[in-house]
Amino acid sequence: MDPKSVRRAAAGLLIAALAGCGTLPSAAAAPAPSPAAEPVVVTLGDSVPAGSACDCDPFPVTYARTVHAVSENLAVPGYTSADVLTQIPGVRSRLATADEVVLMIGANDLAAAFDADTSFADAATTMRQNVTAAIRAIDAVRATRVLVLGYWNVVQDGRVAAAAYGPAGVQRSVTATEYANDGLREAAADTHATYISTDAAFHGPDGTQDPSNLLAADGDHPNAAGHAAIAALLPPLRSGD
Incomplete structure (x- = not known):
């Protein structure tokens, strides 16, 4: 047998041996696809989304x-619309990853006017301007869906409010809240944001329900049931958001 034939025969025996041992080289397996990253929801706002007085998962988490x-x-807690507007430059990196931004702010703006007995209209106008500017600042970082939540009350409500304010004070709180919600609704309309009312969740569809069972002992912040009620109002994330 000539040398070339000997080499071919030896190579054939080696391949056969490797195949029998299960060590025959093969094409590299394709890498497993990386799991899709979970979407990110960034929430900006005051003590309500922060979960004050609840000792529970606040609605953004739920x-x-x-x-x-x-x-x-x-x-x-304690933030006003001006505070959120000032906050945005420092959280740009967090907003840059957001698939959705939830914004619930403005109660403290109108609560200050309620406590000081100053103009609700003026407070609401300033709040609307700040919220509109905040949404546009968010857009400048990342154009994504923004949900703007309204309030059932900007101060105390239910049995606590009735005891603290009396009938006239309760009516003033309703008026202050209407100014706040109108300003928030207009800020959403001025931009691409979606306004979501929380009023019916706390006061019922006809506005007469006592919200006390959804509020913490302070009559101001939601309890666990109240946070669950707010979370249930928020729509599913849209594909591509």
Whole structure:
């Protein structure tokens, strides 16, 4: 047998041996696809989304869990609309990852006017301007869906409010809240945002329901049931958002 034939025969025996041992080289397996990253919901706002007085998961956390998203809850108790507008430059990196932004702010603007007995109209106008500017600042970081939530009351409500304010004070709180919600609705309309009312969840479809069972002992902030009611109002994340 000539040398070339010997080499070919040896190579054939080697391949056969490797195949029998299960070590025959093969094409590299395709890498497993990386799991899709969970969407991110960023929340900006005041003590309501922050979960003050609740000792529970606040609604941004419950909502994010429901839509299989990560909650970035940046709400701060005591914040006004001006505070949120000032906050945005410092949280640009968080907003840059957002698939949705939830904005609930403005109660403290109108609560200050309620406490000081100053103009609700003036407070609401300033609040609307700040919220509109905040939404546009968010857009400048990342154009994504923004949900603007209204309030059932900007101060105390239910049995606590009745005892603290009396009938005339309760009516003033209703008026202050209407100014706040009108301003928030207009800010959403001025931009691409979606306004979501929370009033019916707390006061019922006809506006006469006592919200006390949805409020913490302070009569101001939602309890666990109240946060669940707010979370249930928020729509599913849209594909591509």
